[in-house]
Amino acid sequence: MSPVLQSVSPALCLFGVLTLLLCPSGLCDCKMPPPIAHGSHEDVSSFLSFTTVTQYECDEGYVLIGEPKISCTRSQWSSPAPQCKALCLKPEIENGQLSVDKNQYVKPENVTDEDHYIESENVIVQCDAGYGVVGSQTITCSENRTWYPEVPKCEWEAPTGCEKVFTGRKLMQCLPSPEDVKLALEVYKLSLEIRQLEQE
The missing domain is CATH 2.10.70.10 (Complement Module, domain 1)
Structure with a gap:
């Protein structure tokens, strides 16, 4: 050796x-x-x-x-x-907002980013007044980092009898100044009168 x-x-x-x-x-x-x-x-x-x-x-x-x-x-x-x-990116909902089912899931301490939701977390979509949910109102963050079912949309749907009120409200949201809103309402009123005359 x-x-x-x-x-x-x-x-x-x-x-x-x-x-x-x-x-x-x-x-x-x-x-x-x-x-x-x-x-x-x-x-x-x-x-x-x-x-x-x-x-x-x-x-x-x-x-x-x-x-x-x-x-x-x-x-x-x-x-x-x-x-x-999985972490799912916060869904963007136009004409709506999100609420989380707090009783369903407790987010771990190491997940502090408010723009993300964790796997199995449920999100409820609530549309603004005059808008309705098209799709599932409740969506869940899935294992492949996507929402299931797919993220719904909030689409305009005026309740029966409220069409004129909501039309005026939409004009106020879309136009930049009260003068523009007033002019648009006058034009809208004139178009309704013309339509009524044509039907007579």
Whole structure:
């Protein structure tokens, strides 16, 4: 045996004995770390450590729910693997607004961005007066980072008998000055009178 191997051999032997004493076969062996959807993991165990430590991280557009690091001692993981939940961009609703079903889901502390909603979170669409929901009023953030069903629209629908009132209101919202609104209303009134004369 070479002098180099003779000097290294006692150290290797001592390390092997310590390994057997501190971590007998079958007690420290852990199965592969549990995989997670939309994320990855890596071994971050320290050198010569008898504890396996795995760190998880999520793909872009997903947020980690649970412990980011789990360790394995005596063939058991310290906790279940975390999950990567999808983040959905806040839907833009013209002529409407959003409300969240607060009782349905509690947003985790690490999700502070008000422009995003987390997977399984429900959003309720409420249209402005005179507008009706076209599509599903309740939508849910899905695993693929899209809303399901698709985001509805708020379309104009004047209730029966209120057409003239809502027409005037729309003119006031669309035109820049009261004078323009007055002129538009006069033109509208004139067109109604002409229509009535044509029907007689």
